[in-house]
Amino acid sequence: MENEKKDKVYKGVLVGLGAVLLVVAGMYFMEYRENKKYVAEITTEKLGLENELKLLSQDYDSLQTSNDTLNVQLKMEQEKITELLDRMRVFRNNSYAEINKYKRELGTLKGVLRDYIVQIDSLNTRNQLLTAENLKVKKQINWVKERNEKLQETSENMKEVISKASALDxxxxxxxxxxxxxxxxxxxxxxxxxxxxxxxxxxxxxxxxxxxxxxxxxxxxxxxxxxxxxxxxxxxxxxxxxxxxxxxxxxxxxxxxxxxxxxxxxxxxxxxxxxxxxxxxxxxxxxxxxx
Missing domain, CATH: 2.60.40.2560 (Immunoglobulin-like)
Incomplete structure (x- = not known):
């Protein structure tokens, strides 16, 4: 009789342990699945950021300016993009905080790019105006030069005519x-x-x-x-x-x-x-x- 009680106790313990194990296993599975989904989302975010950085680098490459100071600054920003890409490639901390940090840096680089685009557009506009003004001035100078040459030629012709007219014969x-x-x-x-x-x-x-x-x-x-x-x-x-x-x-x-x-x-x-x-x-x- 006593053995039967012990068997029942053992069975109850085993059942309880089994139930606990099932609950733990279920919780672990759910956590694993959530963690896997979390890592996949972060990885997707990371790949998206890398692609945006590459496109941003191409945008910087496409900027053209004759201003040496701006060219140096653009090169420095491109170096920042390269350095950020290198850090992201070795990034292993699956943390949204880290991802958000990179997003902020990307946003800063995009803002700087917009500023440079405005500066370069303004500079190009001024250069075009200066070029047009220079062409206008050059035309005026050429006109004055041609006019002076014609006047000088006329003057020399007049001198020659006067000289011939005043020569004895x-x-x-x-x-x-x-x-x-x-x-x-x-x-x-x-x-x-x-x-x-x-x-x-x-x-x-x-x-x-x-x-x-x-x-x-x-x-x-x-x-x-x-x-x-x-x-x-x-x-x-x-x-x-x-x-x-x-x-x-x-x-x-x-x-x-x-x-x-x-x-x-x-x-x-x-x-x-x-x-x-x-x-x-x-x-x-x-x-x-x-x-």
């Missing part, structure tokens, strides 16, 4: 051999002088006053008949020897002029050339024969 230029009595001769042996005669035309635009007139006589062999002192005159940035010269007083009216060259024994037969110069200009030319 000769007509009826002849050169003939003469003897001691001033009569024209035909033979070189009787020639004492060569007389160059011409008329300076009327010119009211030419400055009046004393002017030097140079005669240059060239032999058939292109040797120039010189003056006794071998003096030179200026013509087109060089110096030339002349045969004879004379000072005249020009008042703007037509003027008859004669200039003589003394025969120094260097005459030869053939065709000669006579050129007249005044004030740096070649104002007349002709040819004549000596026999």
């Amino acid at each position: 000769v007509v009826n230029l002849t050169c003939e051999p003469i003897n001691k009595k001033g009569r024209t001769v035909k033979k070189i042996s009787k020639t004492v002088k060569l007389k160059s005669s011409f008329t300076i035309q009327k010119n009211i635009t030419a400055p009046t006053g004393v002017k030097e007139i140079f005669v240059r006589l060239t032999r058939p062999d292109e040797v120039v008949l010189g003056n006794p002192q071998n003096l030179l005159f200026d013509f087109e940035n060089t110096k030339l020897v002349y045969s004879a010269k004379r000072d005249i007083d020009f008042e703007g009216d037509a003027l008859e002029v004669a200039i003589f060259w003394d025969n120094d024994g260097s005459l030869i037969s053939g065709e000669y050339k006579v050129d007249i110069f005044a004030e740096g200009n070649h104002i007349g030319s002709s040819k004549f024969l000596l026999k």
Whole structure:
């Protein structure tokens, strides 16, 4: 009888323990399932944050600016994104607190990105305005430059026209051999002088006053008949020897002029050339024969 009571007690204990085990097992299973769901949610959150960080990094990469200071700051923010990604990859603490911490850091980076976008848009707008202004100024400068060049060209043309208009000009230029009595001769042996005669035309635009007139006589062999002192005159940035010269007083009216060259024994037969110069200009030319 006593053994039966003991068996009943044992059975009751076993049943109670079984029930407890069932309850504990059920609680453990429910907790395990909840924990698994919790970890899965955190893992999903973590992967979502990593993807957002990668997209954010691409957004930073896409920003273009010519401002060196902004470029340095953008690079620093990209380094922060890389550092946050590295921390998340090794993150093992399945805690929403940690996830929320990363979310806050991500939110800060997004806010900074928005600020940079505003700054860069503003900077690009200013740069576009400056570029447009520079193009406008450049066009104005080019217009002024072209205008000045045209004015200078016009001025130079006017100077050239005035210079040509004020230059002396000769007509009826002849050169003939003469003897001691001033009569024209035909033979070189009787020639004492060569007389160059011409008329300076009327010119009211030419400055009046004393002017030097140079005669240059060239032999058939292109040797120039010189003056006794071998003096030179200026013509087109060089110096030339002349045969004879004379000072005249020009008042703007037509003027008859004669200039003589003394025969120094260097005459030869053939065709000669006579050129007249005044004030740096070649104002007349002709040819004549000596026999």
